[in-house]
Amino acid sequence: MEFRREMKSMELLSPLAGFERELKWVEYREDPLTACQSRINVARVGRERQAQVGVDLTGVIEGTRGDCLFCPHNIEQRTPRFPPELYPQGRIKRGECLVFPNLFPFAQYHAVGTLTREHFLDLDEFTPEMLVDNIMASRDFIALVHQRDQGAKWPMWIWNHLPPSAASIIHPHVQILVDEAPSPELSRLLRRSEEYFAARGRNYWQDLVEEERELGQRYIAENDSLAVLASYAPRGNREVQLIFKGLSNLADLGEGQAMDFATSVVKILRCYKGMGVNSFNLITYSAPSGERLDYYWLSARMISRPFFQPFYTNDTGFMERFHDIWVIETLPEDVAAQLRKGF
Numbered sequence: 440m441e442f443r444r445e446m447k448s449m450e451l452l453s454p455l456a457g458f459e460r461e462l463k464w465v466e467y468r469e470d471p472l473t474a475c476q477s478r479i480n481v482a483r484v485g486r487e488r489q490a491q492v493g494v495d496l497t498g499v500i501e502g503t504r505g506d507c508l509f510c511p512h513n514i515e516q517r518t519p520r521f522p523p524e525l526y527p528q529g530r531i532k533r534g535e536c537l538v539f540p541n542l543f544p545f546a547q548y549h550a551v552g553t554l555t556r557e558h559f560l561d562l563d564e565f566t567p568e569m570l571v572d573n574i575m576a577s578r579d580f581i582a583l584v585h586q587r588d589q590g591a592k593w594p595m596w597i598w599n600h601l602p603p604s605a606a607s608i609i610h611p612h613v614q615i616l617v618d619e620a621p622s623p624e625l626s627r628l629l630r631r632s633e634e635y636f637a638a639r640g641r642n643y644w645q646d647l648v649e650e651e652r653e654l655g656q657r658y659i660a661e662n663d664s665l666a667v668l669a670s671y672a673p674r675g676n677r678e679v680q681l682i683f684k685g686l687s688n689l690a691d692l693g694e695g696q697a698m699d700f701a702t703s704v705v706k707i708l709r710c711y712k713g714m715g716v717n718s719f720n721l722i723t724y725s726a727p728s729g730e731r732l733d734y735y736w737l738s739a740r741m742i743s744r745p746f747f748q749p750f751y752t753n754d755t756g757f758m759e760r761f762h763d764i765w766v767i768e769t770l771p772e773d774v775a776a777q778l779r780k781g782f
Protein backbone atom coordinates (compact mmCIF):
# COMPACT_ATOMS: atom_id res chain seq x y z
CA MET A 440 0.00 0.00 0.00
CA GLU A 441 1.44 3.34 -1.02
CA PHE A 442 0.61 6.63 0.66
CA ARG A 443 1.64 9.04 -2.10
CA ARG A 444 2.26 12.62 -1.03
CA GLU A 445 4.20 15.57 -2.34
CA MET A 446 4.76 18.96 -0.77
CA LYS A 447 4.82 21.79 -3.29
CA SER A 448 5.74 25.32 -2.34
CA MET A 449 4.89 28.62 -3.92
CA GLU A 450 6.82 31.78 -3.25
CA LEU A 451 4.98 35.06 -2.97
CA LEU A 452 5.65 38.55 -1.77
CA SER A 453 4.00 39.22 1.53
CA PRO A 454 1.73 42.30 1.54
CA LEU A 455 3.17 43.17 4.94
CA ALA A 456 5.74 45.95 5.26
CA GLY A 457 8.87 45.39 3.21
CA PHE A 458 7.28 42.77 0.87
CA GLU A 459 9.19 39.89 2.43
CA ARG A 460 9.36 36.66 0.48
CA GLU A 461 6.91 34.13 1.91
CA LEU A 462 6.55 30.41 1.14
CA LYS A 463 3.09 28.83 0.96
CA TRP A 464 2.91 25.04 1.19
CA VAL A 465 0.35 22.79 -0.43
CA GLU A 466 0.38 19.05 0.17
CA TYR A 467 -0.77 16.88 -2.76
CA ARG A 468 -2.06 13.46 -1.72
CA GLU A 469 -3.55 10.42 -3.46
CA ASP A 470 -5.86 7.88 -1.92
CA PRO A 471 -3.92 4.57 -1.66
CA LEU A 472 -6.80 2.56 -3.18
CA THR A 473 -8.41 4.85 -5.76
CA ALA A 474 -5.64 7.42 -6.46
CA CYS A 475 -8.33 10.08 -5.91
CA GLN A 476 -6.60 13.44 -5.37
CA SER A 477 -6.71 15.87 -2.46
CA ARG A 478 -4.76 19.08 -1.87
CA ILE A 479 -4.27 20.19 1.70
CA ASN A 480 -3.40 23.69 2.83
CA VAL A 481 -4.11 24.08 6.54
CA ALA A 482 -3.47 27.84 6.31
CA ARG A 483 -6.75 28.16 4.36
CA VAL A 484 -8.71 27.68 7.58
CA GLY A 485 -7.55 31.15 8.64
CA ARG A 486 -8.40 32.97 5.39
CA GLU A 487 -10.79 35.89 5.45
CA ARG A 488 -14.41 35.07 4.64
CA GLN A 489 -16.01 38.44 4.02
CA ALA A 490 -19.65 37.38 4.09
CA GLN A 491 -19.40 35.25 7.21
CA VAL A 492 -20.79 36.45 10.54
CA GLY A 493 -21.54 34.53 13.72
CA VAL A 494 -25.20 34.51 14.73
CA ASP A 495 -27.67 32.80 17.06
CA LEU A 496 -29.64 30.06 15.28
CA THR A 497 -32.58 29.99 17.69
CA GLY A 498 -34.70 32.04 15.26
CA VAL A 499 -34.21 29.55 12.39
CA ILE A 500 -34.89 26.56 14.63
CA GLU A 501 -38.04 28.01 16.20
CA GLY A 502 -39.27 29.45 12.91
CA THR A 503 -39.25 26.03 11.22
CA ARG A 504 -40.72 24.02 14.11
CA GLY A 505 -44.46 24.69 13.60
CA ASP A 506 -44.56 23.60 9.96
CA CYS A 507 -42.04 20.77 10.28
CA LEU A 508 -43.25 17.59 8.53
CA PHE A 509 -41.04 15.41 10.73
CA CYS A 510 -42.20 16.73 14.13
CA PRO A 511 -44.61 14.52 16.11
CA HIS A 512 -47.58 16.89 15.54
CA ASN A 513 -47.34 16.47 11.73
CA ILE A 514 -45.46 13.30 10.87
CA GLU A 515 -48.36 10.80 10.91
CA GLN A 516 -50.63 13.07 8.84
CA ARG A 517 -48.21 14.63 6.40
CA THR A 518 -45.63 12.02 5.39
CA PRO A 519 -46.36 9.34 2.76
CA ARG A 520 -46.67 5.60 3.40
CA PHE A 521 -45.10 2.60 1.68
CA PRO A 522 -47.45 0.59 -0.55
CA PRO A 523 -49.04 -2.36 1.32
CA GLU A 524 -47.23 -4.91 -0.87
CA LEU A 525 -43.89 -3.55 0.43
CA TYR A 526 -44.87 -2.87 4.04
CA PRO A 527 -48.53 -3.24 5.13
CA GLN A 528 -48.14 -0.99 8.20
CA GLY A 529 -47.14 1.89 5.88
CA ARG A 530 -44.14 3.20 7.83
CA ILE A 531 -41.36 1.37 9.68
CA LYS A 532 -41.24 2.33 13.37
CA ARG A 533 -38.52 1.70 15.89
CA GLY A 534 -37.92 3.81 19.03
CA GLU A 535 -38.09 7.46 18.01
CA CYS A 536 -37.41 6.58 14.38
CA LEU A 537 -39.99 6.47 11.60
CA VAL A 538 -38.99 5.39 8.05
CA PHE A 539 -41.24 6.45 5.15
CA PRO A 540 -40.93 7.22 1.40
CA ASN A 541 -39.11 10.37 0.26
CA LEU A 542 -41.60 12.72 -1.50
CA PHE A 543 -38.81 14.00 -3.78
CA PRO A 544 -36.77 10.91 -4.65
CA PHE A 545 -33.62 10.68 -6.75
CA ALA A 546 -33.19 6.94 -6.46
CA GLN A 547 -35.32 3.99 -7.49
CA TYR A 548 -36.21 3.31 -3.84
CA HIS A 549 -35.67 6.37 -1.69
CA ALA A 550 -36.83 6.61 1.92
CA VAL A 551 -36.38 9.06 4.79
CA GLY A 552 -35.87 8.06 8.43
CA THR A 553 -36.14 10.42 11.40
CA LEU A 554 -33.56 10.11 14.19
CA THR A 555 -35.48 11.76 17.03
CA ARG A 556 -38.82 13.30 17.92
CA GLU A 557 -36.99 16.54 18.75
CA HIS A 558 -37.07 19.21 16.03
CA PHE A 559 -33.44 20.12 16.62
CA LEU A 560 -30.54 18.47 18.43
CA ASP A 561 -27.05 19.84 18.81
CA LEU A 562 -24.18 17.49 17.91
CA ASP A 563 -23.63 16.46 21.53
CA GLU A 564 -27.30 15.56 22.10
CA PHE A 565 -27.59 12.46 19.89
CA THR A 566 -27.52 9.09 21.65
CA PRO A 567 -26.26 5.72 20.37
CA GLU A 568 -29.80 4.32 20.90
CA MET A 569 -31.33 6.86 18.49
CA LEU A 570 -28.79 5.91 15.86
CA VAL A 571 -29.16 2.16 16.36
CA ASP A 572 -32.97 2.38 16.09
CA ASN A 573 -32.62 4.36 12.89
CA ILE A 574 -29.96 2.08 11.36
CA MET A 575 -31.89 -1.10 12.16
CA ALA A 576 -35.16 0.34 10.77
CA SER A 577 -33.20 1.44 7.67
CA ARG A 578 -31.71 -2.03 7.32
CA ASP A 579 -35.24 -3.49 7.47
CA PHE A 580 -36.28 -1.16 4.62
CA ILE A 581 -33.22 -2.23 2.58
CA ALA A 582 -34.04 -5.92 3.19
CA LEU A 583 -37.75 -5.48 2.31
CA VAL A 584 -36.88 -3.76 -0.96
CA HIS A 585 -34.39 -6.48 -1.87
CA GLN A 586 -36.87 -9.26 -1.03
CA ARG A 587 -39.45 -7.74 -3.35
CA ASP A 588 -37.07 -6.66 -6.11
CA GLN A 589 -33.90 -8.78 -6.40
CA GLY A 590 -32.31 -6.20 -8.72
CA ALA A 591 -32.57 -3.45 -6.07
CA LYS A 592 -29.49 -4.46 -4.14
CA TRP A 593 -27.30 -1.35 -3.86
CA PRO A 594 -28.16 0.43 -0.58
CA MET A 595 -26.88 3.72 0.85
CA TRP A 596 -27.52 5.16 4.31
CA ILE A 597 -26.87 8.89 4.40
CA TRP A 598 -27.10 11.49 7.14
CA ASN A 599 -26.89 15.15 6.07
CA HIS A 600 -27.17 17.51 9.05
CA LEU A 601 -28.26 21.15 8.60
CA PRO A 602 -28.39 23.13 5.32
CA PRO A 603 -24.62 23.48 4.61
CA SER A 604 -24.60 19.67 4.17
CA ALA A 605 -27.50 19.95 1.65
CA ALA A 606 -30.16 18.93 4.19
CA SER A 607 -33.33 20.87 3.36
CA ILE A 608 -35.07 20.10 6.67
CA ILE A 609 -33.67 21.09 10.08
CA HIS A 610 -35.27 18.12 11.87
CA PRO A 611 -32.59 15.38 12.17
CA HIS A 612 -33.16 12.66 9.58
CA VAL A 613 -31.33 10.25 7.29
CA GLN A 614 -31.97 9.10 3.73
CA ILE A 615 -31.96 5.48 2.63
CA LEU A 616 -31.50 4.82 -1.08
CA VAL A 617 -31.60 1.50 -2.90
CA ASP A 618 -30.59 1.38 -6.55
CA GLU A 619 -30.16 -1.21 -9.30
CA ALA A 620 -26.55 -0.18 -9.93
CA PRO A 621 -23.67 1.10 -7.82
CA SER A 622 -22.55 4.74 -7.97
CA PRO A 623 -19.38 5.40 -10.01
CA GLU A 624 -17.30 5.94 -6.85
CA LEU A 625 -18.60 2.74 -5.23
CA SER A 626 -17.87 0.82 -8.47
CA ARG A 627 -14.32 2.13 -8.31
CA LEU A 628 -13.88 1.11 -4.65
CA LEU A 629 -15.19 -2.39 -5.39
CA ARG A 630 -13.11 -2.85 -8.53
CA ARG A 631 -9.88 -1.63 -6.91
CA SER A 632 -10.53 -3.76 -3.80
CA GLU A 633 -11.03 -6.81 -6.01
CA GLU A 634 -7.83 -6.06 -7.95
CA TYR A 635 -5.92 -5.62 -4.68
CA PHE A 636 -7.25 -8.97 -3.44
CA ALA A 637 -6.36 -10.70 -6.73
CA ALA A 638 -2.82 -9.31 -6.63
CA ARG A 639 -2.02 -9.91 -2.95
CA GLY A 640 -4.59 -12.39 -1.67
CA ARG A 641 -5.54 -9.95 1.08
CA ASN A 642 -8.46 -7.67 1.90
CA TYR A 643 -7.45 -4.03 1.27
CA TRP A 644 -9.58 -2.72 4.17
CA GLN A 645 -8.03 -5.11 6.65
CA ASP A 646 -4.57 -4.12 5.40
CA LEU A 647 -5.49 -0.42 5.65
CA VAL A 648 -6.56 -0.80 9.30
CA GLU A 649 -3.40 -2.77 10.14
CA GLU A 650 -1.12 -0.33 8.37
CA GLU A 651 -2.75 2.73 9.93
CA ARG A 652 -2.62 1.08 13.37
CA GLU A 653 1.11 0.55 12.90
CA LEU A 654 1.75 4.08 11.61
CA GLY A 655 -0.43 5.59 14.33
CA GLN A 656 -0.77 9.07 12.80
CA ARG A 657 -4.31 8.75 11.46
CA TYR A 658 -5.48 5.89 13.66
CA ILE A 659 -8.29 6.87 16.07
CA ALA A 660 -9.80 3.73 17.64
CA GLU A 661 -10.99 0.18 17.01
CA ASN A 662 -12.52 -2.91 18.55
CA ASP A 663 -13.37 -6.37 17.18
CA SER A 664 -16.07 -5.10 14.85
CA LEU A 665 -15.16 -1.56 13.83
CA ALA A 666 -12.10 0.61 13.11
CA VAL A 667 -12.07 4.43 13.05
CA LEU A 668 -9.43 6.31 11.01
CA ALA A 669 -8.85 9.80 9.66
CA SER A 670 -8.70 9.46 5.85
CA TYR A 671 -5.26 9.83 4.30
CA ALA A 672 -6.57 11.71 1.22
CA PRO A 673 -9.86 13.23 2.36
CA ARG A 674 -12.78 14.36 0.23
CA GLY A 675 -13.87 16.77 2.96
CA ASN A 676 -12.59 18.52 6.06
CA ARG A 677 -12.15 16.43 9.22
CA GLU A 678 -12.89 13.26 7.23
CA VAL A 679 -13.24 10.09 9.28
CA GLN A 680 -13.65 6.53 7.97
CA LEU A 681 -15.54 3.90 9.96
CA ILE A 682 -14.66 0.44 8.67
CA PHE A 683 -16.89 -2.55 9.50
CA LYS A 684 -14.69 -5.60 10.04
CA GLY A 685 -15.75 -8.76 8.23
CA LEU A 686 -19.00 -7.24 6.89
CA SER A 687 -19.46 -6.22 3.27
CA ASN A 688 -23.04 -4.94 3.02
CA LEU A 689 -25.62 -2.98 5.00
CA ALA A 690 -28.37 -5.58 4.63
CA ASP A 691 -26.33 -8.03 6.76
CA LEU A 692 -25.58 -5.50 9.55
CA GLY A 693 -26.26 -6.96 13.00
CA GLU A 694 -27.37 -5.14 16.13
CA GLY A 695 -23.99 -5.41 17.93
CA GLN A 696 -21.96 -3.98 15.09
CA ALA A 697 -24.61 -1.26 14.59
CA MET A 698 -24.20 -0.30 18.26
CA ASP A 699 -20.40 -0.08 17.90
CA PHE A 700 -20.89 2.14 14.87
CA ALA A 701 -23.50 4.31 16.64
CA THR A 702 -21.30 4.73 19.71
CA SER A 703 -18.35 5.82 17.56
CA VAL A 704 -20.46 8.28 15.56
CA VAL A 705 -21.78 9.83 18.79
CA LYS A 706 -18.17 10.26 20.00
CA ILE A 707 -17.14 11.87 16.71
CA LEU A 708 -20.14 14.25 16.88
CA ARG A 709 -19.11 15.37 20.36
CA CYS A 710 -15.56 16.00 19.14
CA TYR A 711 -16.89 17.83 16.06
CA LYS A 712 -18.88 20.13 18.35
CA GLY A 713 -15.71 20.83 20.32
CA MET A 714 -14.01 21.78 17.03
CA GLY A 715 -16.74 24.34 16.27
CA VAL A 716 -18.60 22.16 13.73
CA ASN A 717 -22.42 22.04 13.53
CA SER A 718 -23.05 20.61 10.03
CA PHE A 719 -21.77 17.37 8.51
CA ASN A 720 -22.34 14.52 6.03
CA LEU A 721 -22.18 10.84 6.90
CA ILE A 722 -22.38 8.32 4.05
CA THR A 723 -21.90 4.57 3.52
CA TYR A 724 -20.20 2.53 0.80
CA SER A 725 -22.00 -0.83 0.82
CA ALA A 726 -21.48 -3.93 -1.31
CA PRO A 727 -24.70 -5.38 -2.78
CA SER A 728 -27.39 -6.93 -0.56
CA GLY A 729 -27.32 -10.71 -0.58
CA GLU A 730 -23.62 -10.98 -1.48
CA ARG A 731 -20.71 -11.63 0.85
CA LEU A 732 -17.45 -10.41 -0.63
CA ASP A 733 -14.09 -11.55 0.75
CA TYR A 734 -12.31 -8.60 -0.79
CA TYR A 735 -14.53 -5.79 0.46
CA TRP A 736 -15.61 -4.36 3.82
CA LEU A 737 -18.50 -1.96 4.36
CA SER A 738 -17.34 1.52 5.38
CA ALA A 739 -18.83 4.89 6.26
CA ARG A 740 -17.29 8.33 5.90
CA MET A 741 -18.02 11.53 7.78
CA ILE A 742 -16.94 15.04 6.85
CA SER A 743 -17.62 18.41 8.47
CA ARG A 744 -19.31 21.15 6.43
CA PRO A 745 -19.25 24.94 6.87
CA PHE A 746 -20.84 26.23 10.07
CA PHE A 747 -24.58 26.79 9.60
CA GLN A 748 -25.30 30.52 9.79
CA PRO A 749 -27.14 32.98 7.50
CA PHE A 750 -24.08 33.68 5.34
CA TYR A 751 -21.15 31.35 4.99
CA THR A 752 -18.51 30.46 2.43
CA ASN A 753 -19.21 27.09 0.84
CA ASP A 754 -16.44 24.50 1.07
CA THR A 755 -17.15 22.96 -2.35
CA GLY A 756 -15.88 24.96 -5.29
CA PHE A 757 -14.74 24.46 -8.86
CA MET A 758 -12.01 21.92 -8.04
CA GLU A 759 -14.47 19.55 -6.35
CA ARG A 760 -17.47 20.03 -8.65
CA PHE A 761 -15.71 20.08 -12.00
CA HIS A 762 -12.27 18.52 -11.55
CA ASP A 763 -12.80 15.84 -8.87
CA ILE A 764 -9.97 17.23 -6.72
CA TRP A 765 -10.66 17.85 -3.06
CA VAL A 766 -9.24 21.03 -1.53
CA ILE A 767 -8.86 20.49 2.20
CA GLU A 768 -7.94 22.78 5.10
CA THR A 769 -7.61 20.23 7.94
CA LEU A 770 -4.60 17.92 8.21
CA PRO A 771 -5.75 14.28 8.67
CA GLU A 772 -3.04 13.64 11.28
CA ASP A 773 -4.31 16.61 13.37
CA VAL A 774 -7.92 15.42 13.01
CA ALA A 775 -6.95 11.97 14.31
CA ALA A 776 -5.02 13.45 17.25
CA GLN A 777 -8.04 15.55 18.27
CA LEU A 778 -10.58 12.75 17.83
CA ARG A 779 -8.51 10.18 19.73
CA LYS A 780 -9.15 12.26 22.87
CA GLY A 781 -12.89 11.60 22.51
CA PHE A 782 -12.56 7.80 22.27
Ligand SMILES: [Zn+2]
Binds near residue numbers: 510511559610
Ligand atom coordinates in the same frame (compact mmCIF):
# COMPACT_ATOMS: atom_id res chain seq x y z
ZN1 LIG B 1 -39.31 18.95 13.34
